Amino acid sequence: AQKVTQTQTSISVMEKTTVTMDCVYETRDSSYFLFWYKQTASGEIVFLIRQDSYKKENATEGHYSLNFQKPKSSIGLIITATQIEDSAVYFCAMRGYGNEKITFGAGTKLTIKP
Amino acid sequence: NAGVIQTPRHKVTGKGQEATLWCEPISGHSAVFWYRQTIVQGLEFLTYFRNQAPIDDSGMPKERFSAQMPNQSHSTLKIQSTQPQDSAVYLCASSPRQNQDTQYFGPGTRLLVL
Numbered sequence: 001a002q003k004v005t006q007t008q009t010s011i012s013v014m015e016k017t018t019v020t021m022d023c024v025y026e027t028r029d030s031s032y033f034l035f036w037y038k039q040t041a042s043g044e045i046v047f048l049i050r051q052d053s054y055k056k057e058n059a060t061e062g063h064y065s066l067n068f069q070k071p072k073s074s075i076g077l078i079i080t081a082t083q084i085e086d087s088a089v090y091f092c093a094m095r096g097y098g099n100e101k102i103t104f105g106a107g108t109k110l111t112i113k114p
Numbered sequence: 115n116a117g118v119i120q121t122p123r124h125k126v127t128g129k130g131q132e133a134t135l136w137c138e139p140i141s142g143h144s145a146v147f148w149y150r151q152t153i154v155q156g157l158e159f160l161t162y163f164r165n166q167a168p169i170d171d172s173g174m175p176k177e178r179f180s181a182q183m184p185n186q187s188h189s190t191l192k193i194q195s196t197q198p199q200d201s202a203v204y205l206c207a208s209s210p211r212q213n214q215d216t217q218y219f220g221p222g223t224r225l226l227v228l
Contacts (some may be wrong), residue, residue, distance in 0.1 A: 035216060043203065045219040091157065100145060100209070101170055102217060104157040 002027045006092050006105035014113050015084060020067070021077045021108045023092030031097040034075045036064070039089045039107070048090075051075055079110075087112045116140070118220030120206050126226045127196050135191040135223045139208030146189040147207040147217055148181055157205075163189060196227040 003026040013019045025034065034051040049061040051068050059066045067076040079086055092105040119138040127133050139146050147162040150173075161171040163183040174181065178196075183189040193200055203224050207217035 033216075037219075043222055045205065045222075047216045047218060050216055099170060100164070100217075101147065101159040101162060101173070102149075103159065106156050 002029075002032075002094055002096065002103040004092050004094055004103050004105035006108050008108045009106075010109040010111065012111040012113060013082060016081055018078065018080045019082055019110065021079075021090055021092075021110070023075050023077070023105055025073050025075065025092070025094050027073075027094065027096060029096035029098070033095050033097070034066075034068070035093040035095075035102070036066070036075075036077045037091045037093060037104075039091065041088070045091075049077070082112050084112050084114060086110060118206055118208050118218055120204075120220040120223050122223060123221060124224045124226075126228065128228055129197060130195050133193045133196050133200075133225055133227075135193075135204050135206075135225070137189045137191070137206030137220060138187060139189070139206070140210075140218060141187075143208035143210045143218075144186070145209045145217075146183055147209070148189070148191050149205040149207065151203040151205060151222070152201075160191070160204075193225075196225075198227050201225055201227045 005024050032053045036048045038046045049064045051059045051066050058068050063080045065078045089107045089109050091107045093102045095102045121136045145164045148160040151157045159173040161174050161181045166183045178194045181191045203222040205222045207219045209215045209217045
């Protein structure tokens, strides 16, 4: 069984700064995919970025990037130049290669202050 | 392109009644996933279909819950004899290709059982 743990319940930072959200995972799969999703205040869940376990390079997408540390089973999300509209709940998630169901972490609520 | 469509967006039922939730995946996507979100349990996987075939229903409560995908353009989640603990947001997601793609979520159906 897979497990995803986000220990930060909430984070608050000033606008235009950089924030890092932590996530650790457990799996027995040799190949797997890691994701970060964002849930807005309206409830919409939006895909942000993905890391394939076999890729050594950290994924980047716009002002989102990942800090993938495979030996530590860690996948941190880094948001640079934060904006007010980045305020949301961020979910770390994963799935194995053979089974497409996603296991989510509990989420981290991010608040960006003006 | 339209995203994943879920209807109804809100549903209120009385205890013991039946609830049917509908999901229309993104056109061309061959997989449909159902998840449930509650404050206590977070985001939980329920079941998924690939090319209309049920692949994994390990998250489905054994009684009262059933899901179908009669054609490539829609899937239904049916809850019989609804109970207050079934109150949740039910989310549908779709993805285009097997094993290589992220899932794209619909807006969810908020079910309230009185």
